[in-house]
Amino acid sequence: MTTYNISLLEGDGIGPELSECVYDVLECIHDKSTSLKFNISRVEAGDNAKLKYNKPLPDETFERIKNSQACLKSPVGESAADVVLVLRRYFDLYANIRPSKNYPNISSISKDVDLITVRENTEDLYLGWEFYADDDTVISLRKISRAASRRIAEHAFEIANSRKGKKVTIVHKSNVLRMSDRLFIDTSKEVAKRYPDIEFEEMYVDACAMELIRNPNRFDTILTTNLFGDIISDEAAQITGSIGLAPAANIGKDFGMFEPVHGAAFDIAGKNVANPTSFILALKMMFDWLGEKYRDSNLTSQSIKIEKAVDDLFSKNIKTIDIGGKLSTKEFNNKFISLLTDLGYD
Ligand code: ATP
Numbered sequence: 053m054t055t056y057n058i059s060l061l062e063g064d065g066i067g068p069e070l071s072e073c074v075y076d077v078l079e080c081i082h083d084k085s086t087s088l089k090f091n092i093s094r095v096e097a098g099d100n101a102k103l104k105y106n107k108p109l110p111d112e113t114f115e116r117i118k119n120s121q122a123c124l125k126s127p128v129g130e131s132a133a134d135v136v137l138v139l140r141r142y143f144d145l146y147a148n149i150r151p152s153k154n155y156p157n158i159s160s161i162s163k164d165v166d167l168i169t170v171r172e173n174t175e176d177l178y179l180g181w182e183f184y185a186d187d188d189t190v191i192s193l194r195k196i197s198r199a200a201s202r203r204i205a206e207h208a209f210e211i212a213n214s215r216k217g218k219k220v221t222i223v224h225k226s227n228v229l230r231m232s233d234r235l236f237i238d239t240s241k242e243v244a245k246r247y248p249d250i251e252f253e254e255m256y257v258d259a260c261a262m263e264l265i266r267n268p269n270r271f272d273t274i275l276t277t278n279l280f281g282d283i284i285s286d287e288a289a290q291i292t293g294s295i296g297l298a299p300a301a302n303i304g305k306d307f308g309m310f311e312p313v314h315g316a317a318f319d320i321a322g323k324n325v326a327n328p329t330s331f332i333l334a335l336k337m338m339f340d341w342l343g344e345k346y347r348d349s350n351l352t353s354q355s356i357k358i359e360k361a362v363d364d365l366f367s368k369n370i371k372t373i374d375i376g377g378k379l380s381t382k383e384f385n386n387k388f389i390s391l392l393t394d395l396g397y398d
Pocket of ligand 1: 066132295296297313314315316317318319320325326327328330374
């Protein structure tokens, strides 16, 4: 039996409601499983924390996250950059992984989509290197390095290798960004040579935005830079029905942070209507990552059960309001937990 130290960051807007849901799921697994135990550290960060402690990422929160093996991060509001970018940088979370797939009975513009976006997470315009050249002109600098391009390309090809589609589409804008995106593509092509069984294609980001709507089934693994990945993965999430279903993983060599793709959604905060599926599927991604890292098949099999329970709920038309159902956040989560319990914890 292994005990895993997990930090759970509560965030803003719908963040606390979603955290509560995932906490209940983890607690239930902890109570009922004989093989999996969790030490859950609930931590505050974001706008609420800034009001309370004068810092969006309080020292104690940071320390407790550092002492955990993985972090479940719910959405943060206006201070997101002061929390997420700091954590991504500190833990060198270089790969942002965002799966998008169709689930049963979820109305969407796509059918049978199952793709994954692998986004470089440490460079590009996200370094925030901006300055006024004069009173009316701002210059923003974009960084793309060979080393960061190589490790994200390797990550993407490893993921593609484990999937049925066995295809990588590299998304870029090298006709405009002639040096930076050329470096990204050339480095990716070098990596591609080591994976002769994986199909490899290039696509401009504007064409990709269009193809995701016109023919999303052509994609399996999308490999791209930071800003393009941010935009393309939101689009990929929406075409399968709702952003409330989309999880993301931020992966480094020694640490992982798992979160919903969406933001704090202040318009529906506190109303008990948010869809917790995005965070439940982020929990699944955390189990996959921890399972592989610690070679723990109990985590991997629990991850499969989480996805099956989500699938079964939607098959039975048990859904939250945003995707055409009737259930509140809490009601849906309780149904999810009871289905997961039926599937068993060992
Ligand atoms: P950000 O700017 O950080 O992306 P945002 O609040 O502008 O955040 P999102 O939170 O990503 O945008 O979401 C846009 C809209 O989608 C929200 O206003 C909300 O109505 C809806 N939404 C987002 N997440 C959920 C969810 N889990 N369940 C139901 N609806 C959601």
